[in-house]
Amino acid sequence: MMNLNQLVLASHNAGKLKELQAMLGDSVQLRSIGEFSQVEPEETGLSFVENAILKARNAARISGRPALADDSGLAVDFLGGAPGIYSARYADGKGDAANNAKLLDALKDVPDAERGAQFVCVLALVRHADDPLPILCEGLWHGRILHAASGEHGFGYDPLFWVPERNVSSAELSPADKNQISHRARAMDLLRQRLGLK
Ligand SMILES: O=P(O)(O)OP(=O)(O)OP(=O)(O)OC[C@H]1O[C@@H](n2cnc3c(O)ncnc32)[C@H](O)[C@@H]1O
Numbered sequence: 001m002m003n004l005n006q007l008v009l010a011s012h013n014a015g016k017l018k019e020l021q022a023m024l025g026d027s028v029q030l031r032s033i034g035e036f037s038q039v040e041p042e043e044t045g046l047s048f049v050e051n052a053i054l055k056a057r058n059a060a061r062i063s064g065r066p067a068l069a070d071d072s073g074l075a076v077d078f079l080g081g082a083p084g085i086y087s088a089r090y091a092d093g094k095g096d097a098a099n100n101a102k103l104l105d106a107l108k109d110v111p112d113a114e115r116g117a118q119f120v121c122v123l124a125l126v127r128h129a130d131d132p133l134p135i136l137c138e139g140l141w142h143g144r145i146l147h148a149a150s151g152e153h154g155f156g157y158d159p160l161f162w163v164p165e166r167n168v169s170s171a172e173l174s175p176a177d178k179n180q181i182s183h184r185a186r187a188m189d190l191l192r193q194r195l196g197l198k
């Protein structure tokens with residue numbers, strides 16, 4: 001298929017790079033698109049799939065190499081699936097802390113039973129910028145939104161995401177544990193199967 005010893009990761013998010021590289025182990029080395037360009041493409045798609053493909057194509061074009069993109073986010077039931085594809089920009093680009101504060105505010109006084117949410121991850125792999133057949137893999141992770149932040153690991157909304165199967169927040173899981181069960185882990189599992197890496 002393609003030489004997969006090395007892949008360009010179409011992401012400027014250091015948390016994703018760390019998690020995805022840990023999942024891949026030594027078999028594939030991820031190089032951040034940040035090594036090639038600091039310009040982030042506008043995520044104009046209406047779905048995780050469209051944005052993942054858009055980012056992967058952009059990175060393949062800039063680097064001239066096969067590229068992997070991750071488009072992910074948090075879909076909250078009570079908010080009709082918001083912030084969803086807009087998760088990174090929920091508080092207008094003010095960052096993780098502002099995103100988390102806005103989410104807590106939006107769910108103020110909402111009881112536990114209505115605080116269900118899922119993390120979504122779509123991985124897109126393109127062999128080159130105009131690849132007509134991107135490989136797409138998705139993963140979901142069901143949980144609940146806490147009433148206050150808890151935990152120091154991870155990134156983004158992790159301190160607010162309660163993991164029912166472990167009785168802790170996602171930011172209280174060790175990185176190794178999160179990488180076993182997260183939305184990203186599930187998507188990566190499928191990708192490794194598709195690539196014959198497992
Ligand atoms: O687009 P790139 O450059 O990859 O980086 P990004 O951070 O903008 O990534 P997305 O556009 O895919 O937005 C995903 C957002 O969803 C949230 N998110 C995704 N996965 C998460 C995880 O494992 N834990 C916590 N928050 C997560 C977090 O706020 C991310 O910024």
Ligand SMILES: [Mg+2]
Nearest residue numbers: 040043071088
């Ligand atoms: Mg983004």
